[in-house]
Amino acid sequence: MTRGDEVVREESQRLRPTRWLERHALAVLGVVTAATLLVVFYYPVLTVFADAVRVEEGISFEVFHEILTDPFYFGALAPLLEGDFGRVSEVAAEQPLGLFGFTAFQALLSTIASVLLGLPGAYVLSRYEFPGRRTLRSLTILPFVLPSIMVAIGFVAFFGSRGPLNDLLGLVGLGPVNLLFTLEAIVVAHAFYNAPLVARVTTAAWESVDARMVETARSLGASPWRAFRDVLVPQLLPAILTGALLTFIFTFMSFPIVLALGGFRLATVEVWVFSLVRDLDYAEAATLAVAETVVSLVLTYAYLRYEARQTGSSRATNPPPRKRPLPANLSPLAALERAGVLVYALVVAVVFVGPIATMVAESLTGPQGFTLQYYEFLVQRQVEGASFQTKPGVAVRNSLAFGVATLLVALPMGVTVAVLTTRGGRWARLADTAAMAPFAVSGVVVGLGMLRGLVFGVELFGHRVQVTGPVAIVAAHAVAAYPFVVRNVAPLLGGVDRSVVESARALGATRVRALLDVELPLIASGVAAGAAFAFAISIGEFDSTVILATGSSSYTMPVAVERYIGNRTLGPATAMGTVLLAVTSLSFVVVDRLGGRWEA
Amino acid sequence: MTDLHLDGISKSFGDVTALRDVSLDVADGEFFTLVGPSGCGKTTTLRAIAGFEQSDAGSVRFGGREMSGVAPEDRDVGVVFQNYALFSHMTVGENVAYGLRFRETPGGKSKTERVAELLDLVDLSGFEDRDPDELSGGQQQRVALARALAPGPEVLLLDEPMSALDARLRQTLRTQVKRIQSELGITTVYVTHDQEEALAVSDRVAVMNDGRVEQVGRPEDVYRRPTTRFVAEFLGENNVFAGELRDEVVEVGDAGFHLVDLDASDGSEVVFCVRPEHLVRVGKRDAETTGRRAETTDSGAENAFEVTVEAVEFLGESFRVHLDWDGRDVTLRAPERPEIETLRVGFDPADAHVVSDGRRDRSVVEEN
Numbered sequence: 002m003t004r005g006d007e008v009v010r011e012e013s014q015r016l017r018p019t020r021w022l023e024r025h026a027l028a029v030l031g032v033v034t035a036a037t038l039l040v041v042f043y044y045p046v047l048t049v050f051a052d053a054v055r056v057e058e059g060i061s062f063e064v065f066h067e068i069l070t071d072p073f074y075f076g077a078l079a080p081l082l083e084g085d086f087g088r089v090s091e092v093a094a095e096q097p098l099g100l101f102g103f104t105a106f107q108a109l110l111s112t113i114a115s116v117l118l119g120l121p122g123a124y125v126l127s128r129y130e131f132p133g134r135r136t137l138r139s140l141t142i143l144p145f146v147l148p149s150i151m152v153a154i155g156f157v158a159f160f161g162s163r164g165p166l167n168d169l170l171g172l173v174g175l176g177p178v179n180l181l182f183t184l185e186a187i188v189v190a191h192a193f194y195n196a197p198l199v200a201r202v203t204t205a206a207w208e209s210v211d212a213r214m215v216e217t218a219r220s221l222g223a224s225p226w227r228a229f230r231d232v233l234v235p236q237l238l239p240a241i242l243t244g245a246l247l248t249f250i251f252t253f254m255s256f257p258i259v260l261a262l263g264g265f266r267l268a269t270v271e272v273w274v275f276s277l278v279r280d281l282d283y284a285e286a287a288t289l290a291v292a293e294t295v296v297s298l299v300l301t302y303a304y305l306r307y308e309a310r311q312t313g314s315s316r317a318t319n320p321p322p323r324k325r326p327l328p329a330n331l332s333p334l335a336a337l338e339r340a341g342v343l344v345y346a347l348v349v350a351v352v353f354v355g356p357i358a359t360m361v362a363e364s365l366t367g368p369q370g371f372t373l374q375y376y377e378f379l380v381q382r383q384v385e386g387a388s389f390q391t392k393p394g395v396a397v398r399n400s401l402a403f404g405v406a407t408l409l410v411a412l413p414m415g416v417t418v419a420v421l422t423t424r425g426g427r428w429a430r431l432a433d434t435a436a437m438a439p440f441a442v443s444g445v446v447v448g449l450g451m452l453r454g455l456v457f458g459v460e461l462f463g464h465r466v467q468v469t470g471p472v473a474i475v476a477a478h479a480v481a482a483y484p485f486v487v488r489n490v491a492p493l494l495g496g497v498d499r500s501v502v503e504s505a506r507a508l509g510a511t512r513v514r515a516l517l518d519v520e521l522p523l524i525a526s527g528v529a530a531g532a533a534f535a536f537a538i539s540i541g542e543f544d545s546t547v548i549l550a551t552g553s554s555s556y557t558m559p560v561a562v563e564r565y566i567g568n569r570t571l572g573p574a575t576a577m578g579t580v581l582l583a584v585t586s587l588s589f590v591v592v593d594r595l596g597g598r599w600e601a
Numbered sequence: 602m603t604d605l606h607l608d609g610i611s612k613s614f615g616d617v618t619a620l621r622d623v624s625l626d627v628a629d630g631e632f633f634t635l636v637g638p639s640g641c642g643k644t645t646t647l648r649a650i651a652g653f654e655q656s657d658a659g660s661v662r663f664g665g666r667e668m669s670g671v672a673p674e675d676r677d678v679g680v681v682f683q684n685y686a687l688f689s690h691m692t693v694g695e696n697v698a699y700g701l702r703f704r705e706t707p708g709g710k711s712k713t714e715r716v717a718e719l720l721d722l723v724d725l726s727g728f729e730d731r732d733p734d735e736l737s738g739g740q741q742q743r744v745a746l747a748r749a750l751a752p753g754p755e756v757l758l759l760d761e762p763m764s765a766l767d768a769r770l771r772q773t774l775r776t777q778v779k780r781i782q783s784e785l786g787i788t789t790v791y792v793t794h795d796q797e798e799a800l801a802v803s804d805r806v807a808v809m810n811d812g813r814v815e816q817v818g819r820p821e822d823v824y825r826r827p828t829t830r831f832v833a834e835f836l837g838e839n840n841v842f843a844g845e846l847r848d849e850v851v852e853v854g855d856a857g858f859h860l861v862d863l864d865a866s867d868g869s870e871v872v873f874c875v876r877p878e879h880l881v882r883v884g885k886r887d888a889e890t891t892g893r894r895a896e897t898t899d900s901g902a903e904n905a906f907e908v909t910v911e912a913v914e915f916l917g918e919s920f921r922v923h924l925d926w927d928g929r930d931v932t933l934r935a936p937e938r939p940e941i942e943t944l945r946v947g948f949d950p951a952d953a954h955v956v957s958d959g960r961r962d963r964s965v966v967e968e969n
Contacts, residue, residue, distance in 0.1 A: 024672070500682035500760075503653050504745075506673040507680040508752060509703025514674075518699070522690040 045450025119199030148541030153261030155356030206240035415486020444544025679749030694729030905947030
């Protein structure tokens with residue numbers, strides 16, 4: 002090639018304005034992402050923080066002091082914080098835990114229950130080979146994205162005094178028990194959500210254990226039990242602890258489950274914040290929200306630090322052989338183990354299938370047996386309902402529209418953050434922390450912040466800037482959803498060989514071109530999973546939507562479910578829940594057909 | 602086509618210094634090889650040329666053009682990596698055509714013609730519609746080479762392209778790469794840790810160690826006349842001796858050696874090396890002793906010392922004899938397995954080369 006050709010080539014490159022944009026697209030996307038986060042996440046949350054300390058003129062920590070020293074919130078810790086040691090024993094006898102103590106207590110119980118329910122599942126999934134194992138493994142992600150209010154309704158129907166659980170117990174001569182509005186119900190419902198999570202991370206760790214390490218231990222003289230304890234357990238423990246810590250964080254901030262199954266009698270901090278917001282007591286709500294956020298931020302930080310110390314699970318080159326459920330020769334010990342697995346399978350069926358099946362059954366069961374009256378109610382409400390009433394059709398339409406919009410916002414945001422996290426050098430740490438912050442802030446706090454900050458409006462350069470209704474809801478959903486895009490995309494992106502990207506660069510592709518042409522196609526399954534997550538989280542999101550949709554027609558299906566919960570009958574709510582289930586399942590099928598995989 | 606200049610390149614990663622003041626000049630159309638042990642900085646040098654790493658100091662020039670700050674996509678380089686780095690979601694043809702999306706096809710040909718031409722060049726005609734996963738390692742690496750060459754880059758950069766292949770395939774492929782390179786006359790920088798490979802294919806080699814260039818030259822010159830102790834020990838086998846110069850004699854232990862071309866003052870330390878194939882047995886005239894080089898035993902007699910045999914390895918064309926000389930390890934190549942425990946060996950002064958003891962020089966510098 003001659004020098005003249007080169008000059009022409011360089012000129013032609015310089016003349017293309019799109020080239021400039023392409024070259025700086027990642028920086029531009031990063032700035033847009035940061036700005037979006039700033040407006041729809043950091044600003045609203047900081048508004049809540051400001052609400053907590055702002056009085057008429059200036060700043061006051063009076064409300065903080067009140068809350069910290071109120072036994073109602075902090076139990077026996079409150080007089081300690083006040084310095085009034087004399088009252089400690091008196092308070093300890095009356096209100097030992099307080100609201101925060103109870104919240105942590107139920108989170109702890111829920112974590113223990115989730116680990117106990119999840120570990121046998123991890124054992125079965127990682128050590129047995131049976132038809133449908135892969136499907137079952139994929140399904141462990143499902144509870145996580147099921148709309149919580151729907152699950153709550155299912156549990157209410159299931160645990161109710163005339164619910165199937167008591168029928169089952171009656172068959173074996175037990176009961177009846179009333180689990181509704183008890184701690185036990187909350188704990189079991191939390192296990193429904195989080196045991197699959199524990200099972201999932203533990204299964205991944207167990208499957209990556211190299212059988213040769215156990216064999217080496219055996220050859221060195223360790224008994225099977227010692228080899229298990231000395232070689233296997235240390236490799237599984239980090240995964241179990243990761244799952245447990247995540248479970249604790251999630252259950253500490255849990256909202257709809259506690260609201261539906263515990264009511265205000267067994268309120269957690271989150272539920273109490275919601276109740277204060279409804280009573281328009283924003284200052285106390287904000288202060289409480291800040292206290293809660295501090296706790297969850299500390300926990301999330303601990304989790305991230307712990308996770309970062311774990312080296313990436315290397316894929317086992319030599320995984321141990323899997324057991325068959327029914328081998329030809331069954332030793333007594335092996336038979337006992339199979340019996341245990343069978344019992345476990347029954348428990349899993351009751352806990353996981355029970356509530357969902359009950360909800361569907363309940364929606365079709367009236368006082369006189371089978372009925373379609375609740376669905377007729379939905380149709381009638383849709384056709385004849387007044388504008389202020391909640392229409393099911395509108396809820397479905399809103400949910401789908403918000404879901405798609407959330408997807409379109411959260412996917413580029415998540416991918417951008419993932420790129421900056423995995424390849425950005427000095428930006429990586431900052432991006433990672435910023436990416437996980439929405440993870441640590443509860444939906445109610447985000448909803449409250451958006452309500453106070455954006456929906457009520459901000460004075461900006463003499464104009465009142467308001468973000469309302471659908472836009473606010475999509476923003477809140479995107480904030481909740483994009484960390485999941487990051488979590489799905491970033492590990493795969495990090496696994497793409499650096500030299501593949503560099504080859505594309507050397508061939509003339511800009512950074513963004515390389516991302517679009519090479520990296521994203523290579524990790525299509527992760528991107529699809531991230532997209533599915535974003536959509537599913539939007540569909541199921543309840544915590545902030547219920548605040549932002551108050552008094553407007555921007556309600557979604559989960560909010561409609563909550564609004565249909567009647568005093569006397571669960572009928573319309575279960576019918577709406579079934580519609581929600583149908584729409585959600587259908588969406589998953591569509592996403593699955595489009596190439597998504599539930600291999601997060 | 603382009604010549605390539607590196608001038609005072611330095612690079613650190615945190616506390617680790619990867620490159621210390623590296624300067625190189627590669628001529629237009631030259632096959633230039635960076636060779637050295639892992640961690641010596643050879644790959645970092647290549648990545649600085651490609652633009653994947655920005656150097657902390659120094660400049661990279663293609664022809665007369667300064668490349669510092671120029672993004673990799675604007676440098677017009679072709680890069681081939683050790684692990685092929687093929688785009689597994691594209692066919693072989695799409696892989697080769699990828700660079701043509703951003704650069705004009707050389708010679709005014711259509712993309713299809715160019716892809717066919719390049720696949721023909723690497724003996725993979727008709728492989729356009731295959732998936733990379735279906736190909737063997739050697740075939741994948743040839744696709745990677747075709748892909749790198751398709752847009753007609755100014756500089757070809759090869760980062761250990763053979764390391765993932767087995768020994769036999771490596772030899773065939775390196776011959777092929779060399780043939781293609783000289784056919785196209787493209788300026789090429791090749792990185793390898795395999796000294797045999799480096800010596801076999803290069804016009805010139807640069808031996809790197811600890812972020813520095815130790816020696817640059819034609820393969821035979823660098824092999825025969827290493828200037829530093831590191832180069833002497835890294836390229837092929839070598840016996841390195843350190844002694845003190847007294848009255849034109851280098852005293853090593855009890856022995857005294859006569860060397861040619863000595864340029865050192867009396868009393869100073871002298872480090873020199875003798876290849877195992879240049880060490881010969883002396884004191885026995887029988888045919889069974891030294892075989893081919895029996896005629897040199899007389900000249901070796903003046904630089905002789907007594908050694909004991911520690912171990913013998915059969916290498917096919919000769920034996921490698923591990924010897925002990927008063928606690929020093931010495932290696933000898935012999936046509937036959939030595940039958941006795943104690944030998945006298947020696948060397949022709951012309952076969953010994955004085956080298957600078959790089960490590961020692963540096964440690965002195967760094968202490969200051």
